[in-house]
Amino acid sequence: MLRVRQLSRPGLAPFDLDLADGECVALSGPSGAGKTILLRAIADLDPNQGSVSLDGVGREAIPAPQWRARVCYLAAEAGWWADTVAAHFPDTQAAAALLVELSLPPEALGWSVSRASTGERQRLALARVLLLAPRVMLLDEPTSGLDPEAAARVEAILGARLERGAALLVVTHSPEQAGRMARRRLTMDHGRLNEGPP
DSSP states (O other): OEEEEEEEETTEEEEEEEEOTTOEEEEEOOTTSSHHHHHHHHTTOSOOEEEEEETTEEGGGSOHHHHHHHEEEEOSSOOOOSSBSGGGOSOHHHHHHHHHHTTOOGGGGGSBGGGSOHHHHHHHHHHHHHHTOOSEEEEESTTTTOOHHHHHHHHHHHHHHHHTTOEEEEEOSOHHHHHHHOSEEEEEETTEEEESOO
16 A cells, blocks of 8 residues: 655645555646656655655655665656667566567567657556566556557556556546546646546
């Protein structure tokens, strides 16, 4: 169980949130409403105030790299720190198998990052997160730039992770995707988190 209490930072009003194992919550709202700020605050990527815990253990008691591997944030436009795709995957054998699940060729590990399309980079970045097997995934538009078939494949893979107990907080502008994936829906408006769809 991820528990957030009175978490805030500039641009984000204090909010509470509980996210149970195996639960998917969809987060929607207009651009600039604070959705990405919220995800980054939970992941502790930006200075913030309040408390966040996982299974009763406070975030401050866990070294930051370990926290971010357990409560993992996927940006809408992921960062790349090396020229080649393979350099981003410590276990290339496991990565190759996962790429096939994501409808990418295993040979993609040999590509330069610049060769990959926007949609391919999005799936490669998701593979990086999935290989960490995090307890909680904070996903910012995980199917942006994907065609319907690839988006359906990503949703199926995320659904399988939910069945295995992972928790997901997913930013999506698609009411249809929110309806397919999420048990609960939240809305951001001017930095304030509200229950229910817009």
